[in-house]
Amino acid sequence: MKKYSYQEAISFFEELPHFKPPKITGTPVKDMFSLDAELALLEQLNNPHMDLEYIHVAGTNGKGSTVAYISSILNQAKLKIGTFASPFLHRYNELFVVNGKEISDEDFAAVFTEVKPAYDKLAKKGIHPSEYEILTVMGFLYFKKRKCDVVVLEVSMGGRVDTTNVIPAPIVTVIAPISYDHMSILGNTLTEIATEKAGIIKPGTKVVSAVQEAEVKKVLSHTCKKQKVHIDYIKKPKLIRQNLRGQTFEIDRIYETSLLGTYQIENAALAILAIKKFNECFNSKKFHISEEMIEDGIKDTRWFGRFTLVSRQPYVIVDGGHNRQGARVLRESLQQYFPDKKITFLMGILKDKEVDIILDELLPVAKKCYTMAVPNDRTMPPGELAEKIKEKGVEAQVISAADTDRLDVDKLVEKDDVLCICGSLYLLSFFTF
Structure with a gap:
């Protein structure tokens, strides 16, 4: 089997066609993606995604900082935490993070070396997984190799046919605020957009959500009822102090965050609720996240690019x-x-x-x-x-x-x-x- 270098792996991805939205014709193209090619690639690799536990995060705004908060809290518990979040700003390595550390060039090349023959085998059959499907599969394989306790998985776009939505029911499904974006693909109304994003909700998960508009709440309630799961919404945090060094807020107890922006305390509230639901599933099993760990995790969270x-x-x-x-x-x-x-x-x-x-x-x-x-x-x-x-x-x-x-x-x-x-x-x- 050929062993690929890091640069060879990067060159492969740079030569693949990148995402381009369909031309706007007045009717949104909702099924421009299928997960069949990705599922075929995962099957070639013995389905590594089935051997991991997940917290799955979707929404329009606030996903990234919510993922950062959740990962920071889980890191306080000395767990091995994989984080898959997009897009990357400078290097592909940013996509695959374990306990705050990006995948090394050597490990990136090694995982690609394992995935590439499976990709080539499918390509000969006329099955061509996309750039992001391959990267997502690499993420699953890497996190499995690193024996991650939990993977915090951020939806790239939409939800129903997002590359991350091949996973089994996650421990917790997290819905950040839903608004208008990617309308040429997801739909022109909040109902259509929310329906696509709610497509990650599966039977057997716990669902938590940010404050949502009435139109979005209707979709989420309908989806949860259909999937026979319960949804909890965040309690609005009370702002205590806010300046250019950070914010202090209260949700039953006092928390501090260095993240700025009027919306960041609500993202923190969503992460806190997600962790509390996570605790309900694991209190008597593997581990428990204490209130002190939550406080420290919120305080230690760093997230570049949002205010x-x-x-x-x-x-x-x-x-x-x-x-x-x-x-x-x-x-x-x-x-x-x-x-x-x-x-x-x-x-x-x-x-x-x-x-x-x-x-x-x-x-x-x-x-x-x-x-x-x-x-x-x-x-x-x-x-x-x-x-x-x-x-x-x-x-x-x-x-x-x-x-x-x-x-x-x-x-x-x-x-x-x-x-x-x-x-x-x-x-x-x-x-x-």
Whole structure:
């Protein structure tokens, strides 16, 4: 059997076709993916995904930080925790994490070496698993090899036909806030979108959810009734203290988090509820997560890319929100933390997003905007984005990708100003802080 190097493995993925949404024809394409090819690949590898325990997390916004909170809490219990979350910003290795440490180049190559012959065998039969299906399968195999006690698994998009939805019933199913995103695939209404995301709910799991709109709650209730499972919603946390160093909040007891953003305490509340449901299943079995572990896990959580403060003179905030709800909570957070300031934005947005709605949410607090291309084929040309911004009455200027290598923040804003880099998680891959 050929032994592949890390670079050979990366080259294989870079040459595969990446995700591209269908052309918008007025009717959403809901079944553009099938899980059959991934299931065939897993079968070739003796179904490693069936030998693991999971916490499965879906939703539109807040999935990443909720996963980070849950993983941090579980790490406090000295368990071996696998985390599969997307997208990656710089390297494929970011997808596969065990107890906070990314997979090594050597292990990545070794797992790929094991998966590639199975992929080739299927390809000869005309079965071609996608890039992300292969990566997901590699994740299952890696976590099994590492003998993980629990895998915290983040849905990439939707739920029903997401590559992660091949797993058996997880211990806990977690539903973060559901809003409008990926409408060309998931549907144009909240009911359609929520139906796709609720597709991860399986008989035998415990379901917890963030606060949801009435339309979404109706779908979740119907799905849970159909699957004969109970759903619990978070108790709204009480904010005690909030500044640029962190937040203190109360849900029966006091918790602290270093994560900023008005929404992060609700994401923390969702993670806490998920862990308490997890405890109900394992109190008399393998392990128990104490209240102190939960407190320490929330306090120790780090999560880059959601209202992350990376500089103070001037203030620089990075935020990967890329839909209407993400833009709304970003604006609310900026107004909360910087009530007397107008914000300078450096933004790039994918053209298949609700660009006008995102701009309408953010521009009321804008002083000036800089635009740039997102490193993705779906990027909106920065000149076109700048024109849209100008039409809405805000000054805008294009920055080329080459300029980001030597980006001098002091030339964009004054020392006491606020710069917010936002619009897409992919955009953040340009920057190192």
